[in-house]
Amino acid sequence: MTNTKKVNSRGRPRTFDVDEAVGKAQALFHQRGYDAVSLADLTGALAINPPSFYAAFGSKADLYGRALERYAKTEGLDFDRLLAPERPLNEALAALFDAAAVAYTAHPEATGCLVIEGARGGTDAVACDKAKTLWRRSRQVVRDAIADRAADRADEITDYVMAILAGLSASARDGLGAARLRAIGRTASLAFMSDKAR
Amino acid sequence: MTNTKKVNSRGRPRTFDVDEAVGKAQALFHQRGYDAVSLADLTGALAINPPSFYAAFGSKADLYGRALERYAKTEGLDFDRLLAPERPLNEALAALFDAAAVAYTAHPEATGCLVIEGARGGTDAVACDKAKTLWRRSRQVVRDAIADRAADRADEITDYVMAILAGLSASARDGLGAARLRAIGRTASLAFMSDKAR
DNA sequence: AGGATTTTGTAGTGACCAATACAAAAAAAG
DNA sequence: CTTTTTTTGTATTGGTCACTACAAAATCCT
Incomplete structure (x- = not known):
């Protein structure tokens, strides 16, 4: 008002x-x-x-x-755009991994994902919970987008996607640059290329 | 003496x-x-x-x-056994991911890898360095094992493998059980199954 | 101008942190 | 038994942590 x-x-x-x-x-x-x-x-x-x-x-x-x-809002991945419904699943996930590789190395001295790294917790439990809540919310958005195209294996694929994002964030913190991170993302998306991941 | x-x-x-x-x-x-x-x-x-x-x-x-x-020594992955030279690369990596999935969920209230999570650092820099040193050592062991079978793409594959391990550790900390972690590992090893990851 | 409201700077609060000073206690060596 | 060596328990140490009490300063409203 x-x-x-x-x-x-x-x-x-x-x-x-x-x-x-x-x-x-x-x-x-x-x-x-x-x-x-x-x-x-x-x-x-x-x-x-x-x-x-x-x-x-x-x-x-x-x-x-x-x-x-x-x-x-400002630096997080735009899941809605990357996982837009018209995109094939394998293409959407490849785009997601690639966007993460770029985003997690965008700032040389602030690498990785603030949410993912924050959710891993430290001394302060309430601060960790705030990050975990955002991480869970992201997971839900990803799951919903996947469920549209692979309803039966949505949970399994979501587990995999979130693990890849966490692995990319950790690797970025390890010092890997954008190029090497994108290569990881390409390899990770191979699972959905040819055989639909059995 | x-x-x-x-x-x-x-x-x-x-x-x-x-x-x-x-x-x-x-x-x-x-x-x-x-x-x-x-x-x-x-x-x-x-x-x-x-x-x-x-x-x-x-x-x-x-x-x-x-x-x-x-x-x-006591709970870490036995890279030498898992990546034994006689094993085909895809099989060795699948075994590695599976062993990690099991190890990282072995203790319900101490999930993930102590080295990986410790290397992600917190307040104390010297403590973080100790974990990072072990993590780098593990990376070297993995790289050497991979180089025997795919010398040209050893670095690229090593980046991927370490990222998967970090993703598995993070997912374990997230609360995922052994079964879901093993499924992630299986999906991650699909990249090396059919087409040799181009 | 004068009162109401909000932010400011100064100077601390108790709690917890990793790490110690010190002397009594408990063992082996002579 | 005395000396030497090492660990023990008691009681702190200085430092840093997130957080505040308090009053002066700066604005708006009447």
Whole structure:
């Protein structure tokens, strides 16, 4: 109903841009992982003090959640496009693996998938759950797209596809470049080429 | 030359078995990951006090290194057997993936590969390096075995194999059981079945 | 101008972290 | 029995963690 963007708000104005700050936090979390980014790192990067941080974001885990959502929107794989219904399954999955290979190496010092790596958990259980939720949501989208073309083996193929994506993300973190990652993706999609994977 | 096992040593005797303690630490690290296991967790599980811990193991990271080596010896994949030279490549890789699927789900609450998950790093860089070293060593063993049968594409195939192993470990951590992991492994080995992966 | 509201900077909070100082205790060696 | 050596338990150490109490500052509304 009312304007969601804060305009003409009372009180002392913010000295930093919140959305921009979420972007910086996203980059930091992607580079080092949730645990390795301290609050001092964040407030330092944003050039603000802890009270401003907590007034704006609530907690470190909450900011992580916003960074995850921003990542999914801006850098995450576009499953709907890659797995569009008119595409044959083998072609769609090959395109998905190739897009992942490119996306996971797009930033040289922030490789891999923020969601996949975040879902693997560390010290903070609630932060890990936020990533796991997004990962499960991605899985569901993939499964739905596969079910249209191979309803009987949808779960089995989905398991395989998500494992390949996780393997690509891990390999990207290992230092493999886009070319080698794309080769992995091509090999992985061979399973669906000739014989329909029995 | 001299006896490596401490026998008839002077001084007050230890009240705990060091090798056994490494095993308990290995289990803890495997369940929760390096960062999530505190020194208090370790000393609590071993029923010893911090000074005994440091006298025996040097540091948390050093104990982690010993736990990694123990894991590689006792629970790690037997690459030499699985990739034995007389086996055809496709059969060897299928066996490797299947063995990984079983190994990574062998302990219900310590899933995945300790080395792979540890190499993905967290807060402690030196601990991460210890895991990365073992992971690279495994990669070299795999590459050598592949090079015997497909010298030209050894690097490419090795990239793929290590990515599959990482994907299997991640999927195991995701909660997938042995059966679903084995299905992933079977699909992954299809790439080498009919057409020699062009 | 004056009151209401919100963010700011300063300066901490207790909790937990890995790692130790120190002296008593327990064994072998002389 | 005394000395030497090693491990033990008690009690901390300094450092870092995520998070806040508090009051001054900066804006809008009346």
